[in-house]
Each structure stands twice: as C-alpha cells, then as structure tokens.
Amino acid sequence: MSAGRDIDALIEMLAKLPGLGPRSARRAVLQLVRKRELLLMPLADLMHEVAVNVRECTRCGNISEGPVCPICLDQKRANGELCVVEDVADLWAMERSGNFKGRYHVLGGTLSALDAVGPEELRIPDLVQRVEDEGVTEVILALNATIDGQTTAHYIADQLEGTVRLTSLAQGVPIGGELDYLDDGTITAALRARKEL
Amino acid sequence: MSAGRDIDALIEMLAKLPGLGPRSARRAVLQLVRKRELLLMPLADLMHEVAVNVRECTRCGNISEGPVCPICLDQKRANGELCVVEDVADLWAMERSGNFKGRYHVLGGTLSALDAVGPEELRIPDLVQRVEDEGVTEVILALNATIDGQTTAHYIADQLEGTVRLTSLAQGVPIGGELDYLDDGTITAALRARKEL
Numbered sequence: 363m364s365a366g367r368d369i370d371a372l373i374e375m376l377a378k379l380p381g382l383g384p385r386s387a388r389r390a391v392l393q394l395v396r397k398r399e400l401l402l403m404p405l406a407d408l409m410h411e412v413a414v415n416v417r418e419c420t421r422c423g424n425i426s427e428g429p430v431c432p433i434c435l436d437q438k439r440a441n442g443e444l445c446v447v448e449d450v451a452d453l454w455a456m457e458r459s460g461n462f463k464g465r466y467h468v469l470g471g472t473l474s475a476l477d478a479v480g481p482e483e484l485r486i487p488d489l490v491q492r493v494e495d496e497g498v499t500e501v502i503l504a505l506n507a508t509i510d511g512q513t514t515a516h517y518i519a520d521q522l523e524g525t526v527r528l529t530s531l532a533q534g535v536p537i538g539g540e541l542d543y544l545d546d547g548t549i550t551a552a553l554r555a556r557k558e559l
Numbered sequence: 560m561s562a563g564r565d566i567d568a569l570i571e572m573l574a575k576l577p578g579l580g581p582r583s584a585r586r587a588v589l590q591l592v593r594k595r596e597l598l599l600m601p602l603a604d605l606m607h608e609v610a611v612n613v614r615e616c617t618r619c620g621n622i623s624e625g626p627v628c629p630i631c632l633d634q635k636r637a638n639g640e641l642c643v644v645e646d647v648a649d650l651w652a653m654e655r656s657g658n659f660k661g662r663y664h665v666l667g668g669t670l671s672a673l674d675a676v677g678p679e680e681l682r683i684p685d686l687v688q689r690v691e692d693e694g695v696t697e698v699i700l701a702l703n704a705t706i707d708g709q710t711t712a713h714y715i716a717d718q719l720e721g722t723v724r725l726t727s728l729a730q731g732v733p734i735g736g737e738l739d740y741l742d743d744g745t746i747t748a749a750l751r752a753r754k755e756l
Binding site: 366367368369371372375376378379380381382386388389390391392393394395398401402403404405406407408409410411412413415416425426427428431432449450451454 | 563564565566568569572573575576577578579583585586587588589590591592595598599600601602603604605606607608609610612613622623624625628629646647648651
C-alpha cells in the first residue's frame with residue numbers, strides 16, 4: 363500500500379481477526395482513521411484497558427475484569443447447578459438465552475488425541491474438585507455435539523459418576539428449523555427423543 | 560453479557576466496524592483476549608500510534624503518517640499525470656493495480672445536491688490550483704460509475720476545460736466478467752466503445 367508502515371501493519375493485524383479479511387480490514391482502517399476521535403482513539407484506549415485488566419476467572423475460566431468473574435461472585439447463582447461448556451463463547455451463548463441461573467465451568471477446549479489435549483489441559487481436575495467443594499447437585503454438560511465434544515462429555519461423566527446428578531442438553535430439531543435442511547443425525551436423535559403431545 | 564463493562568464496550572465498538580456485526584465482534588474479542596500478548600497489546604499500541612500520527616496529506620488528501628504522503632513526496636511520480644479519485648479506498652485500489660505512475664487527488668466524496676455537498680467541500684478548488692501549480696499535463700478522472708460520480712466528473716471537466724488533457728477510465732466488460740451477469744448499462748457502454756481486433 364502507500365499510506366505508511368503503521369497503517370499497513372494495522373491492516374495486516376486487523377485482517378487476522380475472525381470475520382475480517384484483507385479487504386474488510388482495509389475498509390475498517392479507513393473508517394477508523396476517518397472517525398479518529400469517535401472510534402479510533404476510544405478503541406485503542408479500550409483495547410489497552412482490556413489487555414491490562416481482563417484475565418481468566420480463577421474459578422470457572424470465564425474471562426473477567428477481576429480475579430473472579432461476576433457470575434461466580436453472584437451469590438444468587440449458587441443454586442447447585444454447574445454448566446460445563448467448552449469455551450467462553452459457549453458460556454456467552456448460554457447467558458444470552460437467559461434461562462440458566464446456575465454457574466459455569468469453562469473447559470477451554472475438548473479432549474483430543476490428535477492435538478494431544480488431555481484432561482489436565484482442560485480444567486477437568488478442577489471440575490471434579492469444584493463438584494466436591496461447592497455443594498454442586500447437578501452438572502449439566504453443554505458441550506458441542508461434535509465427536510470431540512461428546513468424547514469429552516463421556517470422559518467427564520466417567521469421572522463424576524455417582525457423585526452428582528449428570529445431565530446434558532437435549533438434542534433435536536432447532537426452534538425454527540426445517541426438517542428438509544437438517545442432517546440425518548439430528549433427525550434420528552429427534553425421533554429417538556420424541557415426546558408425547 | 561457477563562464478562563464486564565470494558566469487554567461489553569469493546570464488543571459494541573468493534574461491531575460498528577464495516578464487515579463486523581455483534582456476532583463476529585464477540586468472536587474477535589475472544590480471540591483478542593486469548594492472544595493478549597500477540598494480538599491485543601500490539602493492536603492497541605498500533606491504533607494509538609495511528610490515531611496520533613496519521614493525518615490527511617495536505618496536497619492530495621491521501622492518509623499519511625507525515626504532513627505529505629509518500630506518493631506526493633516521490634519525485635519519480637511527478638510525471639504530469641494526476642488521477643482524481645473519490646476517496647482513499649479508490650486510491651488504494653488504483654495503487655494495487657500497480658500501473659499508474661503519476662500522482663493522485665482525493666476529492667473526499669462526490670457532489671450531491673441531496674446531501675448538500677458542493678465543490679468547496681470536495682477539494683475541487685484545490686484541484687484547479689494544483690493543475691496550475693504543478694505542471695499537470697493530464698487529469699484522469701477515476702470516479703465511480705455512479706450518477707453522483709459522473710455528475711462530479713462532468714463538473715470537474717467543466718472547471719478544467721481548455722487547461723489540460725482530460726481523460727476518464729474506460730467503461731466496459733470487467734476482466735473475467737460474464738455477459739450473462741452484467742447489467743444492461745455496462746453491456747451498452749461496452750458495445751458503444753467496441754474496438755477493432
């Protein structure tokens with residue numbers, strides 16, 4: 363490009379973000395430069411703030427501005443339910459649905475023989491410890507319905523068997539989903555788990 | 560969300576960038592937090608650098624890290640050709656094509672009766688002045704093929720008539736374009752401007 367080294371570097375770095383490629387990164391940088399006071403300056407400051415202050419919650423693995431995240435600090439959420447998710451994005455998705463009132467445990471991934479990810483890399487020992495220490499009565503496994511996700515769910519179920527009630531999210535037709543566009547596995551699962559009307 | 564005020568503010572601000580919505584902004588923030596040292600910190604610093612150092616080139620309107628941009632400083636590009644573009648993104652597009660060896664003049668938009676944009680808002684007086692001062696021999700109007708772009712091109716042509724050679728980009732079938740997917744206007748323009756083989 364022809365605008366200078368910092369601009370080129372900024373474009374290159376923004377292009378690494380998920381959802382942005384070189385083209386949209388260029389458009390984003392032009393917009394940022396155009397709105398210097400309104401967008402670029404505050405964004406730089408905010409990123410700096412976040413880089414300095416945000417860390418992993420020491421209890422659940424959520425990202426947080428303090429050592430313990432707001433959900434773990436909220437005593438109203440100590441209802442004995444613990445929802446196990448793969449990563450923070452999944453935790454946010456659960457929170458957006460707005461119906462879960464317990465706490466979370468973020469694994470930080472799934473078991474994977476290929477990538478050499480074992481239970482120690484995944485906060486699974488922490489999970490077993492929390493179930494003992496925090497008076498957990500139900501562990502809800504909200505892992506992705508992928509092979510790695512389900513392998514991890516089985517492993518956790520083995521570890522916790524007999525100590526606590528274990529549940530997992532229901533599988534079936536998504537709300538608003540059309541049968542014609544669903545894969546065979548989902549239809550099979552929905553048929554097996556059919557309910558009386 | 561549930562991660563804290565700064566994180567929510569960062570998501571909201573990133574979601575305003577072109578090409579990013581709330582969903583991809585959330586994914587971007589998670590990636591940034593995960594790669595704090597490698598991505599978030601350098602990005603914050605770089606944005607701060609750019610916010611402080613980058614301004615409009617006083618001659619051509621390109622964005623630049625000094626008062627005058629590298630293209631205007633490059634004496635090899637003083638070949639008498641001046642390419643008039645609507646905005647910096649168009650200048651970058653011309654530069655990527657790599658075939659224009661002259662200098663640019665960035666209007667910063669197009670004339671628009673609806674938005675009350677007149678010639679003074681668009682560096683058009685500056686353009687007339689540059690043509691006089693800089694020994695320009697050819698002005699290439701590389702404005703978008705929209706109504707506003709073409710209106711602006713006509714206005715500039717009127718202003719410069721008789722002082723300099725005036726050209727505009729050719730219109731026709733894009734390289735790799737399929738006739739079946741082209742609009743009627745483009746096909747008509749390409750037919751009118753047909754060339755001997």
